[in-house]
Amino acid sequence: MATVTPPAHLTGRKQGKLTIFASYFLGTGKSYAMLEMAVQARQAGLDVVIGLLSCEQWPQTKLLAETFEALPRKTAVRDGQTDYGLDLDACLKRAPELILVDDLSHINVDDSRHMKRYQDIEELLKAGVDVYTTLNVQHIESIQDAIYSILGSSASERIPDRVFDQATQVEYIDIEPERLQQRLLQQKKGELLSGCTLSQLSALREIGLRRCADRAASYSQGxxxxxxxxxxxxxxxxxxxxxxxxxxxxxxxxxxxxxxxxxxxxxxxxxxxxxxxxxxxxxxxxxxxxxxxxxxxxxxxxxxxxxxxxxxxxxxxxxxxxxxxxSGIPHRMLIRxxxxxxxxxxxxxxxxxxxxxxxxxxxxxxxxxxxxxxLPTLSILDLLKSALLLILATLIGFLFYHFGFTEANIITLYILGVMLVSISTKSSVCSFIASFVSVLTFNFFFTEPRFSLHAYDSGYPVTFLVMFLASLLTGSLASKLKSHAKRSAQVAWRTKLLLETNQNLQKARTQEEIISVTAKQLLKIFQRDIVAYRIIEEKPVTPEIFLTDSASSPDRYTSDKEREVAQWVITNNKRAGAGTENLSDSCCTYLSIRTGKQIYGVVGIAASDKPLDSFETSILLSVLGESALALENQKNLEEKEAAAVWAKNEQLRANLLRSISHDLRTPLTSISGNASNLLSNGDLFDAETKKQMYTDIYDDAMWLINLVENLLSVSRLEEGRMNLHVSTELIDEVVAEALRHINRKSAAYRLKIQNNEEYVLAQIDAKLIVQVIINIVDNAIKYTPAGSEISIGWKREGNYIYISIADNGPGISDQAKPHIFDMFYSASNQIADSRRSMGLGLALCKSIVNAHGGEIMVTDHLPHGSIFTFSVPAGEVELHE
Missing domain, CATH: 3.40.50.620 (HUPs)
Structure with a gap:
């Protein structure tokens, strides 16, 4: 049977409101009162339809109902009579604002999604549809004992008290019992009374009024x-x-x-x-x-x-x-x-x-x-075990008697036999029978006269009584200890399973792993097929099937019908499937993995052949509870990590904006000032002054271009969008290309190329490595005085090429070295203009070198200065045929 998803305009609505028109018996006018209020709602502009209404035998009610739109109904033949049911899917598809559904307590027709009509109404309410319905209060579960005492039988159709108590509004339709009786007789509907007398009707009325009063009192308190x-x-x-x-x-x-x-x-x-x-x-x-x-x-x-x-x-x-x-008061006895x-x-x-x-x-x-x-419960196997143990005790008793052991030893032997019977058999009756038979056997075989139940010694009856009591007591204690040991083992097994489940869940790192671990653990515990669904955007994804027999087919668990049951569990946050009152014709019992109203997954356990008992259900709920906590912790961890990333990005943006706002001011002011002077007073400046102003504008513009390049490269690295275009390149050509793009101020410095090898090849992205060399050389120019020497050299060691850029400036302090490659870090230096540094150049160099699989470091250049060294993969000559 297909399930209909509520329309989009309903999914965002709040929970629907339930109004119950209640009374104490048939014929009081509940349906007519419901229709009258529905007319008022329609006049107020609400979209009102009838989902199900039984009014054929009430002409006035039928006439009023014909003024409303009626949705199609389900039909079924039950006990030779046509029974009508609510078409829940049609109601959800029509999606009115208010729907009228008669007889809240009715049992649905066959092939319905739910067993009871109140469950259909709960689904409508959850979809955001308001519902008017009718109810005779004698169908409320908690008052069935009182109903039985009045009518001699309980109501076969019942609703839980919570449905009645949690209704938004209850309209009690009251009428005097005498008037009700007269109305039914006048309209020739006396058969509806079912033989009820006025006193019975009065009692039902009193119960109905009291139940409504109890409901009102429960909500009068804050x-x-x-x-x-x-x-x-x-x-x-x-x-x-x-x-x-x-x-x-x-x-x-x-x-x-x-x-x-x-x-x-x-x-x-x-x-x-x-x-x-x-x-x-x-x-x-x-x-x-x-x-x-x-x-x-x-x-x-x-x-x-x-x-x-x-x-x-x-x-x-x-x-x-x-x-x-x-049941009754026990009779007093002397000993009881x-x-x-x-x-x-x-x-x-x-x-x-x-x-x-x-x-x-x-x-x-x-x-x-x-x-x-x-009644005693015995099995043939237990009786055979008891007989064999008593025969064995008797044979050993003959040996004791032959060797002259006392009767006390033989009695102890029989007591031991009774204890063994208690331990080896399931029924406690066996130990009682064994105690009695052991006394008779001892009397028959080992007391004078032998092979007779007579006893010459007057003390033997006491001996027999003590022997019987001792045997019975030891047997009972042994049986009780065995029972306690079994229950302790059961509790220990359950505790071990839950501990093992908790440990396995702690090792899982993703939602998929947690749900998979849960399903495998349930498969191990119950030895039943398990179906596990993950949830993405309130929809179940393709399920994982865990089978007890790998040769069996999982197709019956992946059908559309089974997926619809899982979707229903997600939508309604209730269990469904085999063994429940919701969609009970499915193969599995489906339960949600949830904490409160938050659902993380759905697990189905095969239960169509044998439903789960109370102990199995308690273990299942415990395991699902552990899984829900693990999923909630995993979700909280993901949210925490996402918040940390967001905070880091926000900090990065803040630092970037702060640096840009501070460092762009100087070059922009210089460019605008020089350009303004040239435009306004260009004729007043000589050629040398103009050339200097043009040079300053060019230098400031190039600084801004390099800054933008670094910013773009940093943004691509942060977003993971920097792709390396690796090729085999000559290092000397890469260095020469970099030197053509360095700062104009390099003319005031001595640049030296130190290379002992003629050809050195590297597997690099040439454009990015050129940017690395430019940034390091510009950094040396920025933080060393004019006239300093800057040397560039490289050599191959193994599979890597090591490129070094050294200067003989003031060097870098030991405190600054650990942070020199951090983003937005710039070491203050009074010789250079530190205000023109955003701290992005060296951080970008480290990111590019690391992306190539190399490393970058800074060391001291003795007697003074610094050496920046980075490595890139070495290349080989490519031969083409």
Missing amino acids: PQSRMEYRTREHILACLSSAPSNEKIIRTAARMASAFRCGFTALFVETKEFQWMSPTDKERLQANIHLAQQLGASIETVYGDDVAYQIAEFSRLSGVTKIVLGR KPSLTERLIELIPELDIHIIPDNGSNGRLAAKHREIMR
Whole structure:
């Protein structure tokens, strides 16, 4: 089934507003009131359409509905009757400002994207469409126990309380029960009453009014008040596989809503959990899902002492109220095991404990459930193991008896056998049977008279009793230790996996690596096929497929249908796919890798054959949480690096502007001043003065040209746009070309070329190396007094040519040498005009030389002066046929 992306004009809109027209029963006029308000909205200029409205049996409502545009509907035949469903894709494509959708709690027709209609409405709201809808309050999840007590059955179609509580507006359509009954009878629609009496209608009305009042009260408090409530109260509901557990969860949810506080649902996993029947496991999963729908945070702890685990969790989590169930009050006996409630009162007397009795049919189901849970679970293999161990103990007992060992040694041997039975078998019933059989066997084979169950010694009954108790106790302790060891190994395995995942994620450096590491870790943990999507601009890119069997085909995971499910998860920030209520006909269960509302990726895990259980789901969420944190850290690191680069570029721009504004002033002033004098008073100057003024203008202009060349070269280097055009060149020709372009002031200096070799070839970009030589020679002219000697020489050493430019000026201080090649650095020198230097020349020389794969350095020229030396790759003579 295809999914439709919301139109562009909707993607920028805020969350749509939900208005619910609620009442307590059919026929109160909810749909008509909704249409009347829609008429007002249309008159106000809104674009209003009907997405789905069932009004065939109400003539007035149908007449008013015909004045609106109606979108196409989905149809399906269910139980011999035609059922109509909302066409969500058509609604998103039409994209109205306001849409009318009847019956919020309805279950969708087959082949729909979502299982429930309220999920369709949530997607419309997320797309920015306002929604009007109707609801009978008896379909709200948390009040199903009250509905059951009134009508004798719960509503089959339900909505989570959050949908009702988070609606923008709830319009309660109220009518007296007597008037409602008369209206339905007069319009010959008495079958809609379904046998409901006036008292039942009155009770439903009262529940509806109270539920709306609770919703209003929850929003009458300000944020500060709600925060104070949360810090003061914390409700804990105990989860189990009992049918009556639904009532406990709903009661706790109503309490949490009334107190506006935290709500946690706790499941204590004991050793009996591994032998729980598939039906009970399904019921437990349904109870966990119900608690999640009602806003609970699901937690799991491990241990056989349920009361102790609940008490410790309550202390650590700040729980203030505990809600649990009990079927009736146990009869008082002289010796009995304390109930769960009594243990909790003893362990945590400071907490409020609310007991929800299991009455009626739920109580009978719960009692039957407990009887089923108490039935022993045995396997043929466990019985064979027990029999073999007892036979082995008996044979060794015969040896002890033959060699004259005392009966105490044989008794100890049987106790050891019972302990081995407890360790080697899965069922705790085996240790009980082995304890009983070992007493009978010892009596039959090793007490007088032998080979008989009679006993002559009057002390034997006590011996048998002590032996039985000792065997049973040691067997129970061994079984309990084995169970604890297994759970400890399970917890250690989970901790190891999470630690390993965290370590692997820390080594990843990119988003692709982090998501890939996450998928590989999930493949290792669950041994299921994994699909991993990265997200670019809120769109999933081509997925990575990780298969358990490399020979299998990944095509079913890359279909358009699977990609649409992943896109839906990205758009709605909710899980979807197999095992969920959204797009459940896909191959995988898809979950987002997210922190809050920020989604970094989507992971799909194959679950069409076998859904994930609660333990696997908790591990999956933990791994995805670690991955989300790693992706968030990686994103923050990239933003930090980008900010550092931006700050560096800003600093570079600031320094460049500051240098330009300072250093351009002098040559521009000189050029403009000399040009103005020549234009205004040219006739007053003699030929020699004019020549000097022309020379100054030329020198200043050439300085500006060289500055612009350096600036352009620096900008190209910073942007990575400087491309080398390397060729084989003669060094003496490159030096000669550079000397033709140096400063005119070089005439006042002695330039010497020192070369002992006739031909030296280099693999260089000649134009750039010419600029390097010009900049170094100009730097020597600038910082040495007139008449100084500047010498240029080169030689080949190995695969490099070393070019040196030396002067006999004042030299460079040791403090300045480490910074001489830094950008915008210029050493002050009183002999030369340091104000005419921007500190770009030598920095550009270093960049060009490094781009050639060489190095540049500065050393002292004894007795005084400096030597700049740089290296470039040597070249060979190219022969052409």
